[in-house]
Amino acid sequence: QVQLVESGGGLVQAGGSLRLSCAASGRTFSTYTMGWFRQAPGKEREFVAHISRSGDTYYVDSVKGRFTISRDNAKNTVYLQMNSLKPEDTAVYYCAARGTPGGPYVYWGQGTQVTVSS
Numbered sequence: 001q002v003q004l005v006e007s008g009g010g011l012v013q014a015g016g017s018l019r020l021s022c023a024a025s026g027r028t029f030s031t032y033t034m035g036w037f038r039q040a041p042g043k044e045r046e047f048v049a050h051i052s053r054s055g056d057t058y059y060v061d062s063v064k065g066r067f068t069i070s071r072d073n074a075k076n077t078v079y080l081q082m083n084s085l086k087p088e089d090t091a092v093y094y095c096a097a098r099g100t101p102g103g104p105y106v107y108w109g110q111g112t113q114v115t116v117s118s
Helices: none
Strands: 006-008 010-013 018-024 035-041 048-050 057-058 067-072 075-083 091-098 111-118
Touching: 006 091, 018 035, 018 048, 018 091, 018 111, 035 067, 035 075, 048 067, 048 075, 057 067
Parallel strands: 010 111
Antiparallel strands: 006 018, 018 075, 035 048, 035 091, 048 057, 067 075, 091 111
16 A cells, blocks of 8 residues: 655746655555646646656656656655646646556545646
């Protein structure tokens, strides 16, 4: 069992930056692919970025060049650095973990609210 706790959300003006953190419990953090997802009001949850256990990263096109995902296995933490934020980035952001490459994300955090004002 893995527990995930997000932090770092808040209110920021367009063009600003935030860094989200996701702290994970357990000894096997380094073996998981970690992902960030978001859900805006009235919309389905969407994939934002992931980082594999080897450090490979992948982003949805809408955040490429603005967001950076990283991980610190010594701290059992994954980060999402968000720069040049836009109002359309407003959403609840969730981190998630999966143990099987290409498999489903089976562990989810509770989410943290990010609001970008115009």
